Amino acid sequence: MTSTTLDQLACAQVLGRLFHRLDTFDYNGVAAQFSESCEWHRQGKVLRSHADIIAALKLRPQHLFVQHILHEVVCDPVGADTMSGFAYMSVFRKEFDRPPQIPLPAERPDMLISWNAEFAREGPNWRIKRLSNTALYR
Numbered sequence: 001m002t003s004t005t006l007d008q009l010a011c012a013q014v015l016g017r018l019f020h021r022l023d024t025f026d027y028n029g030v031a032a033q034f035s036e037s038c039e040w041h042r043q044g045k046v047l048r049s050h051a052d053i054i055a056a057l058k059l060r061p062q063h064l065f066v067q068h069i070l071h072e073v074v075c076d077p078v079g080a081d082t083m084s085g086f087a088y089m090s091v092f093r094k095e096f097d098r099p100p101q102i103p104l105p106a107e108r109p110d111m112l113i114s115w116n117a118e119f120a121r122e123g124p125n126w127r128i129k130r131l132s133n134t135a136l137y138r
Helices: 003-023 027-031 050-057
Strands: 034-042 045-047 064-079 082-095 111-122 125-137
Touching (some): 003 027, 003 064, 003 082, 027 050, 034 050, 045 050, 064 111, 082 125
Parallel strands (some): 034 125
Antiparallel strands (some): 034 045, 064 082, 082 111, 111 125
């Protein structure tokens, strides 16, 4: 694999880790996928730091069950230490009064979202500098 291909894969993995951490309520792990000076456009607000991200995520319902399924992640080099990314995402989301019994009954996704990301290399790692989305179906 070329170094460009490895960098593209690394950026795609950053997105995958972000949403896996979000689904498992690991908010520090979510924040760690972003650079310290970031911009995450999320639910009508702009989160600009790890502290902003963690504070916003702590407002999520306690017994939320959500799965973010990434599709067609594409990352392209912009410069030596920058990358742009795009992905589609299906979201399955339910709120409960108590922890749910798994497996849940099969249903259609609640949303289809398109994501746009900008990545920056920080030392040996890639981090998200900017992340925004558009809900395509709800």
